Amino acid sequence: MSDIINIAGMKKEYKMGKITVPALNGVDFIINKGEFVAIMGPSGSGKSTLMHIIGCLDSPTAGKYYLNSELVSEMKKGKLAMIRNKQIGFVFQTFNLLPHLNILKNVELPLMYAGLSKKKRTQTAKKVLDEVGLSDRLKHKPSELSGGQRQRVAIARAIVNDPTIILADEPTGNLDTSSGADILSIFSELNDKGNTIIMVTHDPAVANRATRVINIVDGLIKDGNIS
Amino acid sequence: MAISLKENLIIGFSDFWSRKIRSLITIIGIVLGTMSIIVVLALVKGINQQTMKWMLERGGLSKITVSRNWQYQNPENVKTYFTWKELQLIRSLIPEAKYFNPQQRHWVRQSYADKEYRTAIYGVLPDFSKIEEWDVEDGRFISDFDVEQSNDVIVIGTTVKEELFGNKNAIGEVITVEGRRLNVIGIMAFRYMKNSGAIGNENAFSYLNRQTFVPLSTMIHKGTGEDEISRFTLKAQDVKSAPALREKINNIVLNLRRGLPVFEVESAKEEAEKMAENQKMFSTIFYIISVISLLVGAIVIANIMLATIQERTREIGIRLTVGARRRDIFFQFLVQTILVTTIGGIIGVILGLSILDIVSNFLGIDLIASINMIFLALLVSSGIGFVSGIVPAIIASKLDPVEALRYE
Ligand SMILES: Nc1ncnc2c1ncn2[C@@H]1O[C@H](COP(=O)(O)OP(=O)(O)OP(=O)(O)O)[C@@H](O)[C@H]1O
Numbered sequence: 198m199s200d201i202i203n204i205a206g207m208k209k210e211y212k213m214g215k216i217t218v219p220a221l222n223g224v225d226f227i228i229n230k231g232e233f234v235a236i237m238g239p240s241g242s243g244k245s246t247l248m249h250i251i252g253c254l255d256s257p258t259a260g261k262y263y264l265n266s267e268l269v270s271e272m273k274k275g276k277l278a279m280i281r282n283k284q285i286g287f288v289f290q291t292f293n294l295l296p297h298l299n300i301l302k303n304v305e306l307p308l309m310y311a312g313l314s315k316k317k318r319t320q321t322a323k324k325v326l327d328e329v330g331l332s333d334r335l336k337h338k339p340s341e342l343s344g345g346q347r348q349r350v351a352i353a354r355a356i357v358n359d360p361t362i363i364l365a366d367e368p369t370g371n372l373d374t375s376s377g378a379d380i381l382s383i384f385s386e387l388n389d390k391g392n393t394i395i396m397v398t399h400d401p402a403v404a405n406r407a408t409r410v411i412n413i414v415d416g417l418i419k420d421g422n423i424s
Numbered sequence: 425m426a427i428s429l430k431e432n433l434i435i436g437f438s439d440f441w442s443r444k445i446r447s448l449i450t451i452i453g454i455v456l457g458t459m460s461i462i463v464v465l466a467l468v469k470g471i472n473q474q475t476m477k478w479m480l481e482r483g484g485l486s487k488i489t490v491s492r493n494w495q496y497q498n499p500e501n502v503k504t505y506f507t508w509k510e511l512q513l514i515r516s517l518i519p520e521a522k523y524f525n526p527q528q529r530h531w532v533r534q535s536y537a538d539k540e541y542r543t544a545i546y547g548v549l550p551d552f553s554k555i556e557e558w559d560v561e562d563g564r565f566i567s568d569f570d571v572e573q574s575n576d577v578i579v580i581g582t583t584v585k586e587e588l589f590g591n592k593n594a595i596g597e598v599i600t601v602e603g604r605r606l607n608v609i610g611i612m613a614f615r616y617m618k619n620s621g622a623i624g625n626e627n628a629f630s631y632l633n634r635q636t637f638v639p640l641s642t643m644i645h646k647g648t649g650e651d652e653i654s655r656f657t658l659k660a661q662d663v664k665s666a667p668a669l670r671e672k673i674n675n676i677v678l679n680l681r682r683g684l685p686v687f688e689v690e691s692a693k694e695e696a697e698k699m700a701e702n703q704k705m706f707s708t709i710f711y712i713i714s715v716i717s718l719l720v721g722a723i724v725i726a727n728i729m730l731a732t733i734q735e736r737t738r739e740i741g742i743r744l745t746v747g748a749r750r751r752d753i754f755f756q757f758l759v760q761t762i763l764v765t766t767i768g769g770i771i772g773v774i775l776g777l778s779i780l781d782i783v784s785n786f787l788g789i790d791l792i793a794s795i796n797m798i799f800l801a802l803l804v805s806s807g808i809g810f811v812s813g814i815v816p817a818i819i820a821s822k823l824d825p826v827e828a829l830r831y832e
């Protein structure tokens with residue numbers, strides 16, 4: 198089977214004291230290997246919530262989530278950490294780099310938690326940073342880089358472990374048009390090389406690059422399960 | 425795929441380094457705490473050792489001293505001294521005492537040719553030299569025959585010799601003491617205390633070199649004419665039998681004065697034991713004070729760590745995102761706290777040792793921090809890291825990844 202992600206009847210509610218806030222109200226979809234899926238929808242519709250669950254940072258309140266045929270929605274937290282480390286690369290709107298580490302160390306981080314030797318780590322991280330065009334900035338701190346460069350570091354960190362899926366939650370949201378376009382090209386290239394990508398975006402132009410668009414409104418998929 | 429201790433130490437070190445000022449402020453309490461442990465313990469030990477050394481050099485632990493008890497006001501007006509006859513009685517009652525030496529002291533002018541020197545003169549018995557373990561370096565000491573005959577002989581200290589004779593020979597010369605002519609028969613060995621608590625250039629034993637000695641009988645019969653001896657020393661067969669002998673003498677002396685505590689009987693061994701006891705108490709008090717102040721330090725560190733963790737919530741979220749497990753986060757912060765306090769402990773030990781070095785030079789006493797003290801100081805400082813780091817580390821490891829990432 199080529200489906201990498203299989204989500205069925207997924208619900209997510211947030212409890213805030215006595216009030217329950219529904220974020221996802223029963224979502225079903227399948228994503229196949231090699232797809233580039235754009236997730237769109239109005240603010241507050243549940244896109245980030247969905248991404249967090251797909252990225253194993255959060256668990257659904259109800260429903261089933263299979264990643265690579267493994268039932269992730271029922272896994273223990275320790276196992277989820279391992280899935281995050283090995284199968285998932287996450288890129289955020291706000292980059293989320295560690296400010297006191299240089300970019301080489303930032304990219305090495307997932308490899309460290311994977312238990313690789315220092316030598317292997319540095320070697321792999323350098324290679325990936327080279328792929329995103331930052332091999333001349335290895336010792337720089339994130340604060341010494343432009344937004345576009347920081348996002349490239351984040352992409353390098355996301356792909357350094359060679360994950361099953363790459364998740365990006367509005368990766369161009371904090372960037373100007375030209376560096377946003379650069380970042381999108383990198384994602385397109387990664388997709389061309391066979392990587393599966395799921396990206397949240399508000400930009401219809403971005404969505405055009407995707408192989409499929411999933412629209413979410415009020416925690417439900419509107420249409421376009423198959424585009 | 426847990427990350428190793430080495431990895432955690434590297435993270436800890438680089439965190440420590442990237443927040444140098446904060447880290448240093450964090451450890452000030454630990455630095456001062458461990459420093460004071462080292463300094464105070466070594467100081468207490470050093471001073472006690474010094475006193476012990478002094479005691480050993482002044483006749484050893486089998487020595488017993490009987491002197492006037494100055495705490496006793498003597499309302500009944502009994503005799504506060506012994507007569508020569510009483511002392512002979514006492515001696516006959518304690519045949520087990522190895523040596524016995526009553527003594528009388530006076531301040532006198534001694535002169536030779538045109539030189540004059542004011543100093544202390546002691547009337548003693550030959551046993552004096554045995555009890556104090558101090559002999560002549562030239563000539564001979566006072567003999568039993570000198571005492572029997574009340575001979576006009578004198579033994580002088582090296583300083584007295586230098587003052588009156590310079591480089592010239594003194595043995596066989598005649599010194600005039602308060603109008604009486606005495607034959608110099610011996611010169612005492614030079615006394616010097618190594619590593620003594622020197623005050624200025626004066627050695628702790630310098631005063632001994634200024635003393636002079638005559639037979640007690642000569643002093644009583646031909647000198648002052650006072651048959652009043654307020655002090656005597658003696659030596660037990662060995663250290664073990666000293667306390668029993670002290671007790672016996674105490675009873676004899678009490679009986680001679682109707683049970684009134686006119687005299688004080690001290691045994692060096694018991695003094696030493698008392699001292700050891702004091703040291704124990706003193707150290708215990710300081711342990712307690714150190715523990716309290718270090719506990720306060722621990723609370724401060726726990727607080728700083730909690731603040732640090734709040735500040736680094738986002739970092740924790742990021743680490744969780746890329747695959748850190750809860751236990752990785754837990755150990756990262758625990759190891760880091762222990763590392764910080766241990767570094768504080770090491771700095772404290774180094775500072776403590778330097779201070780000891782300076783104080784030791786200043787006082788002229790050996791002040792040595794034992795390996796045990798250093799080990800204790802380091803153990804305590806890393807223990808504090810553990811105690812104050814564990815709660816913040818648990819809190820850090822319980823953070824929810826999504827919540828942590830959201831943190832501004
Ligand atoms: N931790 C939380 N606690 C309570 N409610 C939450 C929490 N996270 C999200 N929500 C709510 O869940 C709903 C979906 O939020 P989510 O962040 O997934 O929206 P989004 O589609 O990513 O919006 P945006 O486009 O603005 O990023 C919103 O109503 C939001 O208020």
Ligand SMILES: [Mg+2]
Pocket residue numbers: 244245246366
């Ligand atoms: Mg969002």
